[in-house]
Amino acid sequence: MRAILEIDGLNIDIPVSAGMLHPVRDVTFSVERGETVCIVGESGCGKSLTSLAIMGLLPKKARVTARTLSFENTVLIGLSERRMRDLRGDRMAMIFQEPMTSLNPAYTIGNQLEEMLKRHRNATTREARERAVFLLEKVGITSAASRLSQYPHQLSGGLRQRVMIAMTLMCEPDLLIADEPTTALDVTIQAQILLLLAELQKEFNMGLILITHDLGIVARVADRVAVMYAGQIVESGEVKQIFDNPTHPYTQGLLECIPIPGKTAPGAHLGSIPGIVPSLVGDQRGCGFADRCHYAMAECVAENVTLRETMTAGHEYRCVMSTDRCAGNLHAEKSS
Amino acid sequence: MLHYALKRLGVAILVALTVSMVTFSLLHLTGDPAMALAGESATEADIENIRHVYGYDRPFLVQYVSWLGNALRGDFGRSHYLKTEVASVIFKRLPTTMILGGCALGFALLLSIPLGVLAAIRPNTIVDRIALSIAVVGQALPSFWFALILIFWFGIEWRLLPITGTASWRNFIMPSVALGYYVTPAVMRLTRAGMLEVLASDYIRTARAKGLRPGVVLFKHALRNAIIPVVALAAVQFGFMLGGSIVIETIFAINGLGFLAWESIQRADLPMMQAIVLVLACFYIVLTFLADMLNAFLDPRIRVA
Amino acid sequence: MSPPSAIDAATTGTIASAAQILEPSPAVLLRRRVFGHAGITIGATVLLVIFVVALLAPVLSPYDPLAQDLTQRVIPPVWHEAGTWAHPLGTDQFGRDYLSRLMYGARISLLIGFVAMLISGVIGTTLGVAAGYFGGRVDMVVNFIITTRLSMPVVLVALAVVSLVGNSLWIVIWVLGLLIWDRFAVVMRSSTQQVRNLDYVAAAKALGCSTVRILMSEIMPNIVNNLIVVATIEVAHAVLLEAALSFLGLGVQPPAPSWGLMVSEAKGMMFFDPWLIGIPGAALFAMVLSINLLGDGLRDVTAPENRN
Numbered sequence: 001m002r003a004i005l006e007i008d009g010l011n012i013d014i015p016v017s018a019g020m021l022h023p024v025r026d027v028t029f030s031v032e033r034g035e036t037v038c039i040v041g042e043s044g045c046g047k048s049l050t051s052l053a054i055m056g057l058l059p060k061k062a063r064v065t066a067r068t069l070s071f072e073n074t075v076l077i078g079l080s081e082r083r084m085r086d087l088r089g090d091r092m093a094m095i096f097q098e099p100m101t102s103l104n105p106a107y108t109i110g111n112q113l114e115e116m117l118k119r120h121r122n123a124t125t126r127e128a129r130e131r132a133v134f135l136l137e138k139v140g141i142t143s144a145a146s147r148l149s150q151y152p153h154q155l156s157g158g159l160r161q162r163v164m165i166a167m168t169l170m171c172e173p174d175l176l177i178a179d180e181p182t183t184a185l186d187v188t189i190q191a192q193i194l195l196l197l198a199e200l201q202k203e204f205n206m207g208l209i210l211i212t213h214d215l216g217i218v219a220r221v222a223d224r225v226a227v228m229y230a231g232q233i234v235e236s237g238e239v240k241q242i243f244d245n246p247t248h249p250y251t252q253g254l255l256e257c258i259p260i261p262g263k264t265a266p267g268a269h270l271g272s273i274p275g276i277v278p279s280l281v282g283d284q285r286g287c288g289f290a291d292r293c294h295y296a297m298a299e300c301v302a303e304n305v306t307l308r309e310t311m312t313a314g315h316e317y318r319c320v321m322s323t324d325r326c327a328g329n330l331h332a333e334k335s336s
Numbered sequence: 337m338l339h340y341a342l343k344r345l346g347v348a349i350l351v352a353l354t355v356s357m358v359t360f361s362l363l364h365l366t367g368d369p370a371m372a373l374a375g376e377s378a379t380e381a382d383i384e385n386i387r388h389v390y391g392y393d394r395p396f397l398v399q400y401v402s403w404l405g406n407a408l409r410g411d412f413g414r415s416h417y418l419k420t421e422v423a424s425v426i427f428k429r430l431p432t433t434m435i436l437g438g439c440a441l442g443f444a445l446l447l448s449i450p451l452g453v454l455a456a457i458r459p460n461t462i463v464d465r466i467a468l469s470i471a472v473v474g475q476a477l478p479s480f481w482f483a484l485i486l487i488f489w490f491g492i493e494w495r496l497l498p499i500t501g502t503a504s505w506r507n508f509i510m511p512s513v514a515l516g517y518y519v520t521p522a523v524m525r526l527t528r529a530g531m532l533e534v535l536a537s538d539y540i541r542t543a544r545a546k547g548l549r550p551g552v553v554l555f556k557h558a559l560r561n562a563i564i565p566v567v568a569l570a571a572v573q574f575g576f577m578l579g580g581s582i583v584i585e586t587i588f589a590i591n592g593l594g595f596l597a598w599e600s601i602q603r604a605d606l607p608m609m610q611a612i613v614l615v616l617a618c619f620y621i622v623l624t625f626l627a628d629m630l631n632a633f634l635d636p637r638i639r640v641a
Numbered sequence: 642m643s644p645p646s647a648i649d650a651a652t653t654g655t656i657a658s659a660a661q662i663l664e665p666s667p668a669v670l671l672r673r674r675v676f677g678h679a680g681i682t683i684g685a686t687v688l689l690v691i692f693v694v695a696l697l698a699p700v701l702s703p704y705d706p707l708a709q710d711l712t713q714r715v716i717p718p719v720w721h722e723a724g725t726w727a728h729p730l731g732t733d734q735f736g737r738d739y740l741s742r743l744m745y746g747a748r749i750s751l752l753i754g755f756v757a758m759l760i761s762g763v764i765g766t767t768l769g770v771a772a773g774y775f776g777g778r779v780d781m782v783v784n785f786i787i788t789t790r791l792s793m794p795v796v797l798v799a800l801a802v803v804s805l806v807g808n809s810l811w812i813v814i815w816v817l818g819l820l821i822w823d824r825f826a827v828v829m830r831s832s833t834q835q836v837r838n839l840d841y842v843a844a845a846k847a848l849g850c851s852t853v854r855i856l857m858s859e860i861m862p863n864i865v866n867n868l869i870v871v872a873t874i875e876v877a878h879a880v881l882l883e884a885a886l887s888f889l890g891l892g893v894q895p896p897a898p899s900w901g902l903m904v905s906e907a908k909g910m911m912f913f914d915p916w917l918i919g920i921p922g923a924a925l926f927a928m929v930l931s932i933n934l935l936g937d938g939l940r941d942v943t944a945p946e947n948r949n
Contacts, residue, residue, distance in 0.1 A: 057544060088547030096545075101538040105637055106560045116546055151636045167546070347785070354789045362798065367805030472937070476930035478881055480888045481904060481922035484911060492912055579794025583885055597797050598889070601804045609801050617792040 004174050004207045005031040005054065008068035012049055015061055019281045023049050025231045028307070029224075031175065031207040036198070038218045038239075039211045040254075041228035044277050047211045050228075051177045054209075055094050056084040072174060090120040092175040093168035097183050099161035103152035109163050110148030116170035128170075135166040139196060158189040162196070169200065176201065177209045182217070194221055215258050219243060227251050230278055230288030233307070237315030247310055247317040247326045249293050287319070295321060295329060344628075348621045355617040356407070356610070360400050363606050364392070372604035373416060390416070403610070412614075413607035417600070422611045426593065430615070432502060433585070433592030437577045439508050440516030441570060448520040449566070452527025453559060459532060467528070471521035479580075483514035483587045500589035511588045515581060519573045526569055530562035537561075564634045571627035575620035678942060684934030691928055695747035702741035706898045710736035718916050730920055733903070734910060739917075742898035743924055749899045750880050750928060753814050757879035758872055760818025765825020766868065772826070773833025774852075774860065783826065790823050796885065803891045813892050817879050824878075828871045832864040866943040873936030877929045884925055900925050 012024035024046040031037050039047045053064050056076065069076045071092060076084070096102050104112060113135070114128035123131075129148065136144035139162040152160060161181060168176055178197060182190035198221050201208045210221060218225055218239065226236040227250065235248040246252045256271025264270075275292035286301035287293070293300070299320050307316045310323045319326065363369070370387035371378075378386075387393045391402075406413065412422040455467035490510060491499040498507050534540065535558055543557045582594035589595070593612060600608035632638040694701060713736040719729045730739035772783035799816050806812050836842065837860065845855050884901030886892030893899035895906065900921040907917030 055545060057541070085547045085549065088545060090547060094545045096538065096541065098538050102542045104539040104543070104557050104561070106635070107557075115548065115552075119546070119548055119552075151640055153637045154640065164542075347788075351785070351789050351792055354785075355792050358789065359793070359798065362802050363805065366802050367807070369805070372805055472930070472933060476877070476926050476933055478884050478901070478922060478925050478929070480885055480901070481918065481925065484904070484908060484918055484922070488911060488915055580796055582794075582796055582800070583889065586889065598800075601797075601800050601891070604805070609797075613794060613797060613801075616794045616797070620792045620794075 003030040003032045004072050005209075006068050006070050007054070008066060010050065010053060010064070010066040010069060012046070012053055012058065013063045013065075014059075016281065022280050022284050023231050024053070025284060027226075027228075027231075027233055029226050029233065029236060031209055033174065033207055034202065034205050035223045036201060036208045036210060036221055037224045037226065038222035039209065039226050039228060040213065040215065040218055042213055042277070045228040046231040047228050048179050051094065051179055051209060051211060054177065055088060055092060056081070057088075057094075086120070089116055089168075089173075090171045091173050092177070093171070093173040094177040094179065095161070095164050095168055095181050097180040099157050099164055099181075099184060102164055103160060105152055108149050108151055109155070110150075113148070113163070113167055113170060116167060120171050131170060132166070135169050136163070138169070138200065139163070139166045140192075141166075157185055158193065161185060161189075161193055165193075165196065165200065169204065172204060173206060175207045175209070177211070179211045180213070181210075183212075183214075190217075197221070215254060227254070231280055231284075232288060232318060234289065234319075235315075235317040236307075237310075237312070241310075241312055241315040245310070245312070245315070245327065246330065247315070247323060248289075248319050249295060249326070249329065250289050251317075252326075252330050344625065348625065351621060352614070352618055353404075356404065356614050357400060359610055359613045360403065361396075363610060364396060364399065369604065369606050373606075403607075407611075407614070412611040415600075415608045416605045417603045417608075418605075422607050425596065425608070426611055426615055429591060429593050429596045432590060433578060433581055433594060436508060436511055436515065436581055436585070436590060436592055437574055439512035440577055440581075441519070441574050442516075443512045444516035444519040444523060444573070445570060447517075448524035449527050449563075451520075452524040453531055453554070455524070455528045456531030456535060457554065464528075467524060471524050474517050474521045477517070479514060479518055480583050480587060482517065483510070483584060486510045486514055487587070502590055507588075507590075511584050511590060514587075515577055515584045518580075519570075519577065522573070523566060523569060526566050527562065530565060531558060534558045534562040564631060567634060568627040568631045571623050571630060572620075575616075575623040578619055579616045678938045680934040681938030681942065684931040684936075684938060687927060687931035688935060691747050691931070692751065694744055695751050698741075698744040698748055702738075702744045704738035704741040706737060706741040706745040707896050708737060712736065715910070715914055715917075717914065718920070721916075731914075731916060733907060733917060737896075737898075739920060742903060743900075743920065746898040746900040746903065746921065746924065747928070749810070749893060749897065750883065750925070753810070753817070753883045753893075754876040754880040754932075756814050757817040757821065757883075758876045760815065761820075761822035761875055761879075762825050762868070762872055764819070765822030766829045768822070769826040769829025770833045770856065770860065770864075773830040774837055774856065776834075776837075780830075783830070787823055787826050790820075795820050796882070799882065799886060800889065800891050803886065808891055808894050810893055810897070813883060813886060817882055821875060821878055821882070824875060825868075825871055828867050829864060832867045833860055836860050836863045866939075870936055870940040870943075873932055873939065877932040877936070880925070880929055880932070 007030065008028045010024060010027040011022070014021040014023065023044075027046075027050055029037060029039075039050065041047050049058065052058050053062075054069070054071070054076070056079070058064065064077065066077055071087065074083075074087070079087075103109065110129065110132060113132040114123075114125060117123040117128040117131055118125075121127075132148060133144045136147060141147055141159065141162055147155075152163075155163065165181075176197075181197070182193050185193065194217060197208065197210070200206075210217070212218060222239040224237065225239050225242045226233045227242070227248065228234065229250050235242065235246070235251045242251065243255070246255050250273070253271060253273040257273070259270060273292055278288055278291060285304060287296075287305045290296045290300040297320065305318050305320055307318050309316055317323075317326070321329075368383075370383050370390065370392045373390070374383045374386050391399060394402075403413070410423060412426070414420065415422050415425060418425060451467045451470065455464040458464055487499050487510065490497045497510055498504070499510075501507055540553060540558055543553045548557075578593070580594075581592060582598055584590070585592050585594035586598050593615070597609065597612045599605075600612065710732075713728070713732050715734055716728050716732045717724045718731040718739070719726055721731075724731065728738050728740070730743060732738055733742070768783050768786065772780040799820055802816050803812060806816075842855060842859050845859050850858075883892050883899070884904075887899040887901035888905040890905065893902055895902060903921040904918045907914070907921075911918045
C-alpha cells in the first residue's frame with residue numbers, strides 16, 4: 001500500500017498586523033490508501049489549517065513551505081492554481097464542520113451534486129444525475145431521486161452532512177479530508193455519520209484524514225493518530241500505541257480528561273490541563289507545552305524539541321524526557 | 337400567505353388614498369387655484385367666475401369627495417388647459433417615461449453591479465477605491481448639471497448624439513445616463529457589501545473545495561445570493577426615477593409624464609397635477625410590493641417553505 | 642489581497658489577546674481615526690472654506706452680486722484669453738460679476754441646506770424616536786405616515802406647492818423641510834429600537850425614570866452618531882433639491898444668485914460661454930461632495946457597521 005499523501009516538515013506562516021503568525025510548524029505525516037489518519041488536538045492547534053494547506057485553500061497571504069508535500073507523486077508546493085483546481089474535488093475532497101451552511105441555499109442539492117461530475121468529467125446531466133442518485137442511496141438517504149430537487153434548507157443537519165459526503169464522492173477521490181464532520185451534529189447522528197465514513201472509505205479504498213478533538217471518535221475509527229498542540233505534532237503512531245502507551249505529557253493529560261466506560265470509577269475526578277495555548281506570533285522556541293507541563297525543565301524552553309521514536313516502531317513523540325521517564329509519569333498519575 | 341397579501345393590499349389602498357388627500361389639500365389650500373388659473377391680468381370678476389365654473393367655491397371636503405368619487409371610476413376630470421380628459425393624456429405620455437426609466441435603470445445596473453462585484457473581489461485595493469470614488473462622485477453631481485454637461489460634450493462639441501426629442505433610440509442615451517447615474521452609488525455599494533458577505537460564507541468555501549472554476553464560484557454561487565437585496569432596491573429606485581424624471585425630461589424635451597407634470601404646474605392645471613401625483617404614487621406602491629415579491633421569489637428559503 | 646474568508650476570521654482571533662494588552666485609550670484612538678481619515682479632513686476643509694467665504698461674502702466679494710453693468714457683459718474667466726483679473730470668474734449676460742455671485746450663492750445654498758435639514762430633522766427625529774421607543778400602535782401609525790411620504794414624488798409636489806404659494810427663499814426652505822424628513826424618521830426609528838432593548842434602558846425604567854428623562858439621557862446620546870450622519874446627508878440633499886427647483890424656475894427667484902438659478906439663466910448661452918454653467922455647477926458639486934465626504938467619514942469613524 002503506497003502512500004497517497006506525503007507530508008514532511010510542513011510550515012504555515014501568516015503575516016498579521018502584530019507580526020508573523022506560525023500556526024503550523026514542522027508537521028510530518030503520511031496517509032496510505034485505505035487508511036484512516038486522525039489528527040487530534042484542541043481548538044487553535046493548527047489541525048484545520050493543515051488540511052486547508054493540503055487542499056490549497058489557504059488565503060493568498062499565507063505562506064506554505066515544506067520539505068515534502070506531495071499527493072500521489074504530484075508536488076503540491078508551488079503547483080499552479082489551475083492544476084490545483086483540477087485536483088480539488090476530483091482526486092482529493094474535503095468535508096467541513098458546519099453542514100447547515102456548507103451548501104448553497106439558492107440551488108437544489110441535485111444541481112450542486114451534478115456540477116461536480118460536469119466540471120471534472122464533462123459528464124452529461126443524465127450521467128451526473130444517475131451518479132448523484134447512486135451516491136445519495138449509498139450515504140443512506142431514502143427516496144434519493146426526489147431529494148435531488150430539494151433545497152438544502154429542507155433537509156436536517158444530519159441529512160445535509162450526508163449530502164456533503166455524497167458530494168465529495170462524486171468523482172471517486174483518492175483522499176478524503178473530513179474536518180470535524182460530526183461536531184455540529186446531534187450525538188445520536190454522530191455515530192451514524194462516522195460509521196458511514198468508515199464504510200465508504202473501505203468500499204472506495206480512499207485515504208481518510210479525520211480531524212477531531214474527540215478522543216472517543218479517534219478510538220473508534222483511526223488506524224493512525226497524530227496529536228497536535230500549538231501547531232506541532234507532539235505524538236504520532238498507531239491508535240493502539242497511542243491509547244495503550246501515551247508518551248507525551250499532553251497526550252497523557254488528554255486521556256485523563258475523558259471518562260472511559262468500564263475503567264473510570266463513578267464519582268472519580270476527571271483530569272484537566274491548566275493554562276492556555278501560547279501565542280503563536282513571533283519567533284517560536286522550545287516546547288509549546290512547557291508552560292502547562294507538570295514536568296517542564298530548563299531544557300524544554302531552551303531549544304526546539306525534535307521528534308523521537310519510542311520503543312515501538314512508528315510511534316514518535318516530541319519531548320526531552322526519555323520513554324521510560326514518560327511511562328513512569330503515567331503510572332505515577334494513575335496510582336495517585 | 338393570502339392573509340398577508342390582503343393585509344398589504346389594504347394598507348396600499350389606504351396609502352394611495354392618503355396620498356391623494358394630502359396632495360389635494362396641498363394643491364387646493366396652499367394658494368388660490370382660481371387666481372393661479374386666471375393669471376396675472378385677470379379682474380376680480382374673472383377670478384370669481386373661474387372659481388364658480390370650476391367648482392372651487394364649494395367646501396373643501398365636498399371638492400375632495402367629488403374628485404375621489406370620479407377618480408374611482410377612472411374619471412380624473414378634464415385638463416383645464418388641454419381641454420381633454422386627464423386620464424387619456426396621462427396614459428398616452430406614460431409609456432415614454434417608463435421607457436426612459438427602464439433605460440436609466442438598465443444603465444445604472446450595467447454600471448454598478450460589475451463595479452460592485454469587482455470592488456468586492458479586490459477589497460481595499462486601487463480597484464475598490466476607484467469604484468467607491470465613482471460612487472461618491474455620483475452622489476454629489478447635480479443631475480441637471482450633469483445633463484447639461486453631457487449635452488455640451490456629446491451633443492454639441494462632438495456631435496455624437498441628438499439633444500432633444502424622442503425620435504430614435506439614440507435620443508434616449510443621454511437622458512438615461514443623466515437619470516440613471518444617481519442610482520449607481522447605492523446599487524454599487526449594496527452589491528459590494530452583499531458580495532463581501534457572501535464570499536466569506538461557508539458554501540463558497542465548499543464551492544472552492546469542489547475545484548470549481550473562479551467564474552463559476554463568483555457568478556453562479558456568490559452573485560446569485562448577493563444580488564437578492566439589490567433586485568429589491570432596483571425596483572424601488574425605479575419608482576423614484578419615475579417621479580424624479582421631471583428635470584431630465586424638461587432638459588431633453590422628452591414628452592413623458594414628467595414633462596407633462598412640468599407643463600401642468602406652469603399652467604396651474606390642478607386636475608392634471610393631482611392625477612399625475614396619484615399615478616406616480618400608485619406606481620411606487622406597486623413597485624415596493626413587487627420588490628418584496630421578488631425578494632421572496634429569489635430566495636428559495638422563502639419561496640419553497 | 643484575496644477576498645475575506647472564514648479562515649481570516651479564525652487566524653486573527655488567535656492573536657487578539659496579545660494585542661489587547663498594548664492598545665491605547667479609546668479617546669486617542671478616535672482622534673487618530675478622525676484625523677487619519679482622508680475623507681473627513683478633505684471634506685471638512687473644503688466645507689470650512691465655503692462656510693467662511695459665505696459668512697464673509699459681504700466683506701470678501703469684490704462687487705455687488707446684483708449690480709448690472711451692461712458694458713461688461715459676458716466676459717470670460719481669467720484663464721481665457723479675453724479674461725481679466727478685474728473679473729476673475731468672468732461676468733454673466735447682465736454684466737454681473739460671477740465671483741461675487743458665487744460667493745453670495747454659497748450663502749443661499751448653505752442657509753437653505755442647514756435650515757431645511759433642521760426642520761426635517763426635528764420632524765423626522767420626533768416621529769422616528771417615538772415609533773422606535775413606544776412601538777405598537779405609535780409605530781404602526783408612523784410607518785404609515787412614512788410610507789405615504791415615500792410614495793409621493795417629492796420634486797413634483799415641491800414644485801407644485803411653490804408654484805401655488807409663491808416662491809420666496811423661506812417658502813422654499815419650509816417646503817423642503819416639510820418634505821425630506823423621511824430618512825431621519827427611518828434611521829432614528831431603527832436606531833432607537835436597537836437602543837431601547839439594551840440593558841441600561843431597562844434599568845432606568847426600573848428605577849422609575851420618566852419617559853422624557855429616559856429619552857433624553859439614555860436614548861438620545863446613543864443615537865446622536867447616526868443623527869449626525871443623516872443630518873449631513875440631508876443637508877446635501879436639500880442643497881441639491883433647491884438647486885433643481887431653482888433651475889426649473891420654481892425655487893429662489895432672480896436676481897438672487899442661487900447657483901441652480903445661475904445655471905438655468907446661463908443654459909441658453911452654454912454653447913458659446915460654457916463656463917457660465919460650468920462654474921456654478923462645479924461649486925455645487927464641490928459643496929455637496931465635501932458634505933458627503935464628511936458624512937461618510939463621520940459614519941466610518943463612529944458607526945462603521947452602518948456602512949450600507
